[in-house]
Amino acid sequence: MSPQRADQRYGTIPRMALAAAARWGGVPAVVDGEARYTFTELAEETRRVTAALVATGVQPGDRIALWAPNSAAWIPAALGILGAGAWLVPLNTRFKATEAAYVLQKADARSLFVVDEFMGTDHVGELRAVDPGLRVLTDVVRIPSPGTRTGAAWQAFLARGDGHLAAGDERIAAGTADDICDIIFTSGTTGKPKGVLLRHGASLRCYDSINIAYRLHQGDRHLVTTPFFHCFGYKAGWMLSLLAGACTFPVAVFDADVALGIIQSEGITHIPGAPTVFTSLLHHPRRGDYDLSSLHTAMVGAASIPITLPGEMVRDLGFRTVMAGYGLTENHAIVAFSRPDDAADEAARSVGHPAPDMEVRILGDDGTEVPQGQPGEIVVRSYAQMSGYYLDPEATAATIRDGWLHTGDVGIIDDAGRLHITDRKKDIFIVGGFNVSPAEIESELCRLDDVAQVAVVGVPDERMGEVGCAFVVAKPGHTVDPAEVLAHARETMANYKVPRAVEVVDALPTNATGKVLKHELRAAYTARRRVSE
Numbered sequence: 283m284s285p286q287r288a289d290q291r292y293g294t295i296p297r298m299a300l301a302a303a304a305r306w307g308g309v310p311a312v313v314d315g316e317a318r319y320t321f322t323e324l325a326e327e328t329r330r331v332t333a334a335l336v337a338t339g340v341q342p343g344d345r346i347a348l349w350a351p352n353s354a355a356w357i358p359a360a361l362g363i364l365g366a367g368a369w370l371v372p373l374n375t376r377f378k379a380t381e382a383a384y385v386l387q388k389a390d391a392r393s394l395f396v397v398d399e400f401m402g403t404d405h406v407g408e409l410r411a412v413d414p415g416l417r418v419l420t421d422v423v424r425i426p427s428p429g430t431r432t433g434a435a436w437q438a439f440l441a442r443g444d445g446h447l448a449a450g451d452e453r454i455a456a457g458t459a460d461d462i463c464d465i466i467f468t469s470g471t472t473g474k475p476k477g478v479l480l481r482h483g484a485s486l487r488c489y490d491s492i493n494i495a496y497r498l499h500q501g502d503r504h505l506v507t508t509p510f511f512h513c514f515g516y517k518a519g520w521m522l523s524l525l526a527g528a529c530t531f532p533v534a535v536f537d538a539d540v541a542l543g544i545i546q547s548e549g550i551t552h553i554p555g556a557p558t559v560f561t562s563l564l565h566h567p568r569r570g571d572y573d574l575s576s577l578h579t580a581m582v583g584a585a586s587i588p589i590t591l592p593g594e595m596v597r598d599l600g601f602r603t604v605m606a607g608y609g610l611t612e613n614h615a616i617v618a619f620s621r622p623d624d625a626a627d628e629a630a631r632s633v634g635h636p637a638p639d640m641e642v643r644i645l646g647d648d649g650t651e652v653p654q655g656q657p658g659e660i661v662v663r664s665y666a667q668m669s670g671y672y673l674d675p676e677a678t679a680a681t682i683r684d685g686w687l688h689t690g691d692v693g694i695i696d697d698a699g700r701l702h703i704t705d706r707k708k709d710i711f712i713v714g715g716f717n718v719s720p721a722e723i724e725s726e727l728c729r730l731d732d733v734a735q736v737a738v739v740g741v742p743d744e745r746m747g748e749v750g751c752a753f754v755v756a757k758p759g760h761t762v763d764p765a766e767v768l769a770h771a772r773e774t775m776a777n778y779k780v781p782r783a784v785e786v787v788d789a790l791p792t793n794a795t796g797k798v799l800k801h802e803l804r805a806a807y808t809a810r811r812r813v814s815e
């Protein structure tokens with residue numbers, strides 16, 4: 283008889299965390315500088331958070347936002363929110379207040395868990411300045427900053443639940459595998475982020491399956507550099523650690539020197555991250571001064587992988603396994619991943635085989651399946667499909683058609699059954715692991731008085747994988763200063779969205795229907811770059 287799947291064993295993410303405490307007790311579960319939790323302590327704090335929320339009147343299906351960097355405190359805060367049956371809305375830590383306010387309004391979040399400040403930014407103060415009428419501002423919960431586990435505001439919040447632990451436990455016990463756990467907002471081709479509805483059971487099942495290749499086990503030490511506001515850091519990060527009995531080491535802001543020190547001092551075995559994380563470690567001038575012999579497995583994702591990177595990671599960093607993966611938030615961020623017997627350099631050539639129990643097809647422009655080895659749109663059918671976009675049935679219907687999730691990505695399946703990503707039908711590009719919607723940037727830059735049209739494309743960058751380049755057309759009789767465009771971008775959007783170059787052009791190339799031919803813009807940029815080099 284095969285062992286029960288994780289979704290069948292636990293049902294919900296908080297119940298999985300409580301089961302982990304029953305199994306591993308006093309073993310370290312989270313280490314973040316001076317802030318440390320054993321599995322038991324993490325479970326108890328989760329219960330206290332849930333009790334405090336229940337006592338406050340939070341009901342199943344309420345939306346609660348969490349805007350904070352990776353930290354020890356993020357984990358019991360998230361687990362407690364989920365335990366109350368609320369839907370967690372993680373916010374990108376790089377959002378400007380205007381971007382965060384849009385998500386908070388769209389989700390109609392009733393509460394906001396937030397650190398006092400991050401990277402010199404007072405999130406709550408900026409939100410009040412942008413939209414003092416936001417619902418979340420009536421219930422702001424201050425969580426401990428990275429490296430700390432307590433604080434007067436946090437203790438005051440937890441005290442709300444005194445005498446309500448039993449009610450909180452009842453709420454945790456009432457959750458089901460089919461319940462919504464998160465609304466994760468992701469950029470789309472329409473420009474504005476869309477809220478993806480994910481479920482407890484599918485989350486557990488997906489990331490239990492990915493451990494076929496990642497092989498995270500009890501006693502392993504997991505350095506999570508990927509942000510908790512995304513599935514890569516949340517579900518493939520600390521949630522997978524709890525499932526496996528491993529210890530999570532959160533990284534709030536990646537610094538190669540600090541990371542190398544943690545690898546050496548803590549005996550780190552596993553690291554998930556975008557290619558930039560590993561290239562930074564490889565190229566650190568004092569890498570040879572550190573003992574990296576504990577490293578075992580790397581999970582590389584969120585961007586295309588340079589062809590030489592996996593081999594360098596094995597040779598120079600000492601990893602025994604380098605795995606690649608591909609997914610999108612709309613499918614709980616898993617579609618395919620490497621297998622344990624794949625050669626390391628395979629991670630740069632393909633994204634591996636489809637995940638267990640996932641059907642993947644390649645469709646041509648006419649909607650029919652193409653012959654093996656031919657490119658087409660990747661479509662997926664599985665238990666992992668999102669429950670839809672929050673309050674957006676039209677976008678949901680456009681993405682899931684006849685039971686198949688249309689990814690907007692172009693790929694092929696080779697003779698060995700491996701999936702290769704060859705292009706993106708969508709305009710989205712990826713900067714250092716962060717999805718960027720050109721339409722969102724274009725809309726913002728068109729607010730400038732002198733600007734008539736803007737087209738933003740992703741162009742290659744050695745360090746970040748891709749960066750944005752904005753092609754700007756001035757209004758008749760006006761002039762556009764590229765420096766002013768960049769200054770406006772820096773003031774109004776997260777830094778990874780800010781174009782790295784602005785080119786003023788007389789007109790944008792278009793086809794007969796008026797659609798901007800972005801491939802021509804990319805080609806022109808590349809040609810000029812070659813000439814300049």
